[in-house]
Structures are given as C-alpha cells and as structure tokens.
Amino acid sequence: MSLENNKAFASVLTAGIILLASGFAATMLYHPQDLEENAFKIEVADSGAEVDAAAPAGPVIEPISALLASADIAAGEKGFKKCSACHSIESGGANKIGPALWGVVDRTRASVDGFSYSDVLNGMNSETWDYEALNEFLAKPKAYAPGTKMGFAGLKKVDQRADLIAYLRQQSDSPAALPE
Ligand code: HEC
Known part of the structure; x- marks a missing residue:
C-alpha cells in the first residue's frame, strides 16, 4: 500500500470515528427516550362531553356473551367510574343525570320511575x-339509539364492555343467568 493510500484510509477512518463519537455525545446530551405510545395518538373522549362523531362507522360490534363468564368484574367496577358521574349503581340508588342502574341487566328499557x-x-x-x-348500546350509544340523551361516546374495547356488563349483572337482587 502506498503512503497516499494509507493517508486516505486514515482520514476515512478518522471521519468515521468522529461521526460515531458525535452521535454518542448527542445521545448523552439529549437522552432520547423510546416513546411508549405513538405521540400522535388521538383519543376520542369517552366521558362527559357530547361527541357526535365518536368513531367512524367502523366494524361490526363484537359480541360479549362468550366473554362474560371469564370477565374481570373488578376491572368492570373500576370501569363504572366513567358512568358514575351520571348513574347510581347501588340498590335503591337515585336517578342522577341518567336513570338508576341497579338491576339494569334484563330490565325493561326506559322503565325507571321518575x-x-x-x-x-x-x-x-x-x-x-x-x-x-x-353491549351495542355501550359501544356507541348515539349509533344504537340516535337522539339518546346519554352524553357518552362509548366503550370501544370489547373486553372493557364485557368486564363492565359482568359487573352490572352482579348489581342486582337476582343476577341474570349467564349466556350459555
Ligand atoms: C354524561 C352522563 C352519562 C354518562 C357518563 C353515562 N350515562 Fe348512561 N344514561 C345517561 C342518560 C341521560 C340516560 C337516559 C338516556 C335517554 O333517555 O336517552 C342514560 C341511559 C342509560 C341506560 C339505559 C337505562 C334504562 O333505564 O333504560 C343504560 C343501561 C346506561 N345509561 C348505562 C351507562 C353506563 C354503563 C355508562 C358508563 C359506561 C353510562 N351509562 C354513562 C347519562 C349518562
């Protein structure tokens, strides 16, 4: 190898080392972190505000019947916090912005006195x-019952709905039978 070639090789090598080192320094300076979630994720509000275009006319609502027996009732109870601003759930509970929900599974619709x-x-x-x-009402109340007064966008995840409905089932004097 000629001296010229050696020089050329050495300068390429040096450039490479400088690049590597500066990249490392930049990492040290800026502490880039892996994003756990997509930074541009857009959440559709699922409580409170009236959201008309809650979700695009999407896929068919997945049924929950098969999930109820193994649903996570504690998670459902937590999920009910989204509802409790408007609904009581305890036995003898009062109507709030929405009707009392004790015993709502298998109850006649729109039947709470007062x-x-x-x-x-x-x-x-x-x-x-x-x-x-x-299941269908809670997935998207305004699609299932256009014109409903229930100002709630809906629960998109089938597991969330199954857990919540399994919890609602238990809030009753005589819980309805689970589906076969
Ligand atoms: C912002 C207030 C609000 C929130 C939050 C809300 N609801 Fe409602 N809900 C209502 C109102 C108002 C009605 C009556 C709707 C109508 O007459 O159109 C209703 C009606 C209902 C009904 C029908 C009851 C009946 O007697 O026929 C069910 C079931 C129900 N809500 C369940 C839920 C559940 C479960 C949640 C939480 C995931 C929830 N709601 C969240 C206000 C709310």
Missing part, C-alpha cells in the same frame, strides 16, 4: 336490556 327518558329510549320500551343490547 326518570324522563328521550323519545328514542321510550320507543324501545317493549324490549329489555339483555347482554348484547347493552
């Missing part, structure tokens, strides 16, 4: 809140 329901819910009064009806 609560003034929307026309759309009153119109469903010939049916009961069975598991899958609750």
Whole structure:
C-alpha cells in the first residue's frame, strides 16, 4: 500500500470515528427516550362531553356473551367510574343525570320511575336490556339509539364492555343467568 493510500484510509477512518463519537455525545446530551405510545395518538373522549362523531362507522360490534363468564368484574367496577358521574349503581340508588342502574341487566328499557327518558329510549320500551343490547348500546350509544340523551361516546374495547356488563349483572337482587 502506498503512503497516499494509507493517508486516505486514515482520514476515512478518522471521519468515521468522529461521526460515531458525535452521535454518542448527542445521545448523552439529549437522552432520547423510546416513546411508549405513538405521540400522535388521538383519543376520542369517552366521558362527559357530547361527541357526535365518536368513531367512524367502523366494524361490526363484537359480541360479549362468550366473554362474560371469564370477565374481570373488578376491572368492570373500576370501569363504572366513567358512568358514575351520571348513574347510581347501588340498590335503591337515585336517578342522577341518567336513570338508576341497579338491576339494569334484563330490565325493561326506559322503565325507571321518575326518570324522563328521550323519545328514542321510550320507543324501545317493549324490549329489555339483555347482554348484547347493552353491549351495542355501550359501544356507541348515539349509533344504537340516535337522539339518546346519554352524553357518552362509548366503550370501544370489547373486553372493557364485557368486564363492565359482568359487573352490572352482579348489581342486582337476582343476577341474570349467564349466556350459555
Ligand atoms: C354524561 C352522563 C352519562 C354518562 C357518563 C353515562 N350515562 Fe348512561 N344514561 C345517561 C342518560 C341521560 C340516560 C337516559 C338516556 C335517554 O333517555 O336517552 C342514560 C341511559 C342509560 C341506560 C339505559 C337505562 C334504562 O333505564 O333504560 C343504560 C343501561 C346506561 N345509561 C348505562 C351507562 C353506563 C354503563 C355508562 C358508563 C359506561 C353510562 N351509562 C354513562 C347519562 C349518562
């Protein structure tokens, strides 16, 4: 190898070392961290505010019946915190912004005394809140009952709905049978 070639090689090597070292220094200075979540994630509000375009007309709502037997009731109880601003759940609980929910599974829809329901819910009064009806309503109240007064965007995750509905089932004088 000629001297010239050696020089060229050495300068390339030096450049490489400088690049590496400065990259390392930058890392030391800026402490980049791996993002745990997508920084641009957009959450759809799921409590309080009236959100009309809660989610795009998405896939069919997944059923929960098969999940109920193994649902996490403690998680469902925690999930109910999203509802408790508007609903009581205890036996003999009062109506709040929404009707009292004690015994709501298999209860006739829009049937709580003294609560003034929307026309759309009153119109469903010939049916009961069975598991899958609750599932679909809670997934996206305004899609299931257009014009409902329930200002809640919905629970997108099927597990969340299953856990919550399993919890609701227990808040009753005589819990409904689990689906076969
Ligand atoms: C911002 C207040 C609000 C929140 C939050 C809310 N609801 Fe409601 N809910 C209402 C209102 C108001 C109605 C009556 C709707 C109507 O008449 O259209 C209602 C109705 C219902 C009904 C029908 C009851 C019946 O007697 O027919 C069920 C079931 C229900 N809500 C469950 C829930 C659950 C479970 C949650 C939490 C995941 C929740 N709601 C969150 C206000 C709310």
